[in-house]
Amino acid sequence: MIQKKICMVGVFGTGKTSLVQQFVYSKFSEKYHSTVGVKIDRKMVDVAGTRVNLLLWDLAGQDEFEKTRSSYLRGSSGIFFVVDGTRRETLTGLADLLTLVQQTLGPVPAVIAINKIDIEDQWTIGDADVYGLIGEGRYIVKTSARTGVGVNEAFFWLADRTLRD
C-alpha cells in the first residue's frame, strides 16, 4: 500500500486541526483545541485509480513558546500550509515556515490554504497579498474548515502531486 506523509504547518490558531477534522471526519468543532506536539490522523483516498493512505501530521502551531521543529517534517511527501485570512500576521509568519520546509525537505509539493473563507468579510488578506506566494509546485486555495469549501480539493491536489513526484 502506498503511504504518504503530509504535514500541516502554520502559525497557531489558523485552523490546521479543523481542516484535518473536516477532511477525515467531515466535522467541525466550535471549541478551539490547541494542538500539543503532533497529532496524527489518516485517511485512505483514491487518486486516479491508486489507493493512497494519507498520514496527516497536524503540527502544533508556531507561537512565541514553540517554533515548528524540522524533525517533525522529515519524511514528508507534501506540506499543507495554513494561513488565517482574518489575521494578517499569519501570512507574515508563513515566510519563515516556507524557508524551514525548503531547507529541511527541498522542493516538495505544497498547498497554501487561506482559511476561514466563510467569514471573508473579516479578511485582512487580499488577493494581491497572495500573488507573491505563487510558485512551481504550489497550489493556493481558499478554504473553510467550517463549511468544507475547498478542503477536499486541496487535500486531493496534494495527494495527486505526491504520487507524481
Next chain:
Amino acid sequence: MPGNRDVTASNEELRAGIDVFGATHPGKARIENDDQFFIATLHKSMRVQQTSLDDLSAFTRLQGASAYLLVVADGASGMLGARQASTTAVETIAQHIGEMIGCYYNFDVDMEQEFLNQLQNAVERAHDKVRGLDPFAAQGSATTLTMMALLWPRAYVVHVGDSRAYYLRGGRLRQLTQDQTAYEQLLDDGTMSEQQAEECSGLTHRLKNVLTSAIGGQIKPSIGLVDLQAEDVLLLCTDGLTQHVPDSDVARILGASASAEESCRRLVDLALERGALDNVAVIVGRCAAP
C-alpha cells in the same frame, strides 16, 4: 505503594537517562483498585564473552536501555471485571510491544510509520482481548489506556479514554491527550456551551464519567507524538488524580520535586488529601539535565 525506578539508563541517545517512577492507590472511597500502571525499559543487549580487543567502550553503549514503555489504565468503574479489563489491556500491550520492539531501538524516520502502525496494532490487540473476556455479558469489561513509547527524543502517545499524558517544559504544563468523554464531545460538537456546562455541574460531572472511547467498548484511539528536551518532565495519570488535582498544582509539584518518586508520592498524597474518590495511578518521568 508499588513503584519502579530506573536511573541506570546510559545509552548515548538517552543522555544520562530518565528517572521514572510509578505509583497507584485505591483512594479513599473504593476498596478495589482497578487502575494499573506499567513501566518498562527495552534493551538492545550485547554481552562480550571474550575478546582480544583492548577497548570495549564501543560495545558498552549497546547495553543500556534503548526505549521506554509507560502505560496507565483505568478499568471502567461500575462495570463487572474493571480490574480484569485494565490488567488484560496492560499485559497485552506489554507483550505486543515486547515482541515487536526489537526492530525499533532507535528513532528512524523511515521506519516510523511502521512503528506507529505497530503501536496501534497493540491497542487493537488489547481491545480484542478485553472484549473476549466475557462476550456474553450485557455490559462488558472496559478500560482506558494511555501509553507512551519513548525512543529518545521522540515520545509516541497512544490514547483511549480519559486518562491523560502531560509534559512540563520550562514551567509550562501541556496536556498531550484529549479526554474522550461525552462531556468533551458535547462541547466539541456545539451541543453544549462551556457556560451551560458550568451552570449544570451535576450533569457535567456525570458526562465527564461517560467514555466515548474505551478499550473493550467503542474504540477510537488517538495517536500523537512530541520531541522531548533535556529537563522535560512527563506525567501519565488516571482521572483519579485529575479530578482532585488541577493542572496548576500538577505543574507546581512536577517542577519542585527532586525526583520522579517524590513527584509521584506528592501527587498521590494530594489526591488523597482532597478526598480521592477514585483510584489513582501516576507515572512520572524526568529527563536528565544536559
